[in-house]
Amino acid sequence: MVISKGLLRTRSYRGEPNYLIPASLEFPVCPNCGAEWMTSSQIEILSEAFEKQRKERRQNPRVHTYKEVILTGLRMAEVEDIMES
């Protein structure tokens, strides 16, 4: 068992890649099959964060993914703002 934690973790949501997992979220992951174990409150935090990102993508179609935003030079402080808000 390994713990998933840290900045810039992404995963797919509703068929779209590169949704950003909140930096504050730490949970165990199976190293063999990738299964994730989250508490119900962590799942709630994650789905709220993903819904917020999905809305932002709809409002700004030029921004395809947070990963692209980050790779095109967003400062780390701004990334943290996004993930905390």
Ligand SMILES: [Zn+2]
């Ligand atoms: Zn497993």
